Amino acid sequence: MLDKTIYKQIFKASFNAPIDVEFWDGEQVSYGEGEPIAKIILHDVIPIKDIMAHASLTFGEAYMDGKIDIQGDLQKLVTTIYQSKDSFMNNSKFSKFIPKHAHTEKVSKQDVQSHYDIGNDFYEMWLDPTLTYSCAYFASEEDSLETAQWNKVRHILNKLHAQEGETLLDIGCGWGTLIFRAAKEYHLEATGVTLSQEQYDYVSQKIIDEGLEGRVHVYLKDYRELTETYDHVTSVGMFEHVGKENLSTYFEQVNARLVDNGTALIHGITGQHDGAGVDAWINKYIFPGGYIPNIAENVNHIMQASLQIDDIEPLRRHYQRTLEMWTKNFHDVEESVIAKYGERFYRMWDLYLQACASSFESGNIDVVQYLLTKGASATNLPMTRAYIYQADVAHGVK
Known part of the structure; x- marks a missing residue:
């Protein structure tokens, strides 16, 4: 009989x-005192050597393949793993991982398209009608996901203190929610850049459908290929894709x-502590080539780029709630996703969404907005933050 001592x-x-674990031979073990928050069922032996090599990858694949099932609250289960300092997610003996370092323009395009070009119809299944795939901004407890996404876009544009007729570049524009709002509500000439063919096609058609030619532009190219200058730059959920070696x-x-x-x-996902x-x-299944920098890394690169920091705002709890809403939406379309993409794909994305919510809930990672200016002599921003919240109220963010 296999010795389960190391597993235990x-x-x-x-x-x-408190957690219950049921092993492949039927043995059940309880950990902790009180009512268990979840039960882990191991249907098959998980090789110890694989756990020791890459615990997160091994357990993630086992869940995708149905070798592990979770009964109860998966998000709370992962949260408690993050919160335990000796868990396999925090212990370097189990979690050491060195990402790939190739982030050429060609590789970056392949990485982005592997995630975002699954198909617009997939994201339309569970995102809100704005098709915004980044942290929302909940101005009140009653905000729906769609309202909170509009809040986020307006909160970003309000921070820029942009004036009518000015130009804006959105690096990694997604499905264009921000650039369309910038043009229609803030009267800016807005340009987006993306490496996703699906997103580019969607935005290009929407520009025509909404009669915004000349006011909204989109390019299918790497941000490093751009040469024009703009009054304002936004970038939401982008720097996580560029790789550690390309942050500068x-x-x-x-x-x-x-x-x-x-x-x-x-605006991007940022660790507040070393080791995010x-x-x-x-990295293997969701965001190939991705890297989450910590605040110190970003600030160092911001200083080296001669940019001036005017404001930093953490939004960790907002992203936790966003992910929880995405998870509910995703569960609501479970049958449709499985029918089109298969059960393994569904389990992969379900684990991804809930594990990310856990990561924000536990404080393992954060999402931060950095307001920057080019030059310390910038006088276009008011002296205090009051202008942001006044503009938020004026634009319905309240």
């Missing part, structure tokens, strides 16, 4: 809340794309 040691160290280039490009005294709002980095399972 791993599980004992990995939870700070990314912020240098933000600087290069701004006119003197221009403003930029950079990369998760092996997410």
Whole structure:
């Protein structure tokens, strides 16, 4: 009979809340005191050598393949793993992972398209009608996901203090929610750039459908290929894709794309502590080539790029709620997703959404908005933050 001692040691160290575990031979073990928040069912032996090599990748694949089932609250289960300092997610013996370093323009395009070109119809199944795939901004407890996404777009544009007739570049524009709002509500000439063919086709057609030729532009190209300058630059959920070795280039490009005294709002997932980095399972199945920098890394690159920091706003709890709403939407279309993409794909995305919500809930990662200016002499921003919230109220963010 297989000795399960090492497995039990791993599980004992990995939870700070009561958990039940049922092994492949029917043995059941309870960890912690009180009512269990979840039950882990192992249908098959998970090789110890694989756990020791890459625990996150091994357990993630086992869940995708149905070798592990979870009864109960999956998000709470992953949260308690993050919160336990000796768990396989925090112990370097189990979690060491060195990401790939190739982020040429060709590789970056392949990485982005592997995620975003699954198909617009897939994202339309569970995103809100704005097709916004980034952290929302909940101005009140009653905000729907769609309202909160509009809040986020307006909150970003309000921080820029943009004036009618000015120009804006959105690096990694997604399905264009921000650039369309910038043009229609803030009367800016807005340009988006993306590496996703699906997103490019969608935005291009929408420009025509809404009669916004000349006011909204979109390019299918790498941000490093751009040469024009703009009054304002935004980038939402983008720097997580560029790779550790390209962060300096990314912020240098933000600087290069701004006119003197221009403003930029950079919004992205950021670690508040060392070691946010990369998760092996997410790198393989969700975001190939991705890297989550910590605040110190970003600030260092911002300084080296000669950009001035005017404001930093963490939105961790907002992203937790966003992901929880996405998860509910995703569960509502479970049958449709499985019918089109298969059960393994569904389990993969379900684990991804809930594990990310857990990561934000536990404080393992954060999402931060950096308001930057090109040059310390910029005088286009008011002296206090009051202008942001006044503009939020004026634009219905309240």
